[in-house]
Amino acid sequence: MAIEVRIPTILRTYTDGAKQVEGTGSTLDELITDLEQRHAGLRDRLVDGGGLRRFVNVYLNDEDVRFLSGLETPVKDGDTVTVLPAVAGGAR
């Protein structure tokens, strides 16, 4: 079972420069745990406390997983998960 995971530039230090890696799992949480085996440190950039980090966007195919089930979102073979750091900032 392979799920394609697209990695943004800023996280490619964890994937030896690869912009795409593969993983397995039946939920996003399991997938991230699986990726951590081969790309140590990646999980901590995506997850804090009990959930996905506020300013990291994770998409299952075309949808932001915040509007699905967050870390519990089911994933399957053939899916594409995309990670994009949120673009944000402000006056302070």
Added chain:
Amino acid sequence: MLTISRTLHDKIVAHARADHPDEACGVIAGPAGSDRPERFIAMLNAARSPTFYEFDSAEQFRVWREMDDRDEEPVVIYHSHTATEAYPSRTDIAYASEPQAHYVLVSTRDEDATEFRSFRIGDGEVTEEPVTVVE
């Protein structure tokens, strides 16, 4: 050094003025690795705030996917400050996540004059760079 056309410079300023007092934000895409800003993409500020901006996550997905399909990257990421100087704030620095981008800050705090400055942000460090506007 940021080299940008007059047309694109003016589009950024116009967007900032139009959205004042909310912060305006957007991207200028260019061919990957070229460092040439070419394609202006105004983005929705999903925070709609005078002191914060955030790209709408669905719009960001579409725009980033489109850039990838066209072999482009974000060359400029711009946003405006509406009551403070055109300098990256602590949050601007904390959330900067495109190491190759020129971060353009515009300030609309003065009705008559718009400040337009450009910075490189990486590893928590800010370096201002000169801006060359090409007519």
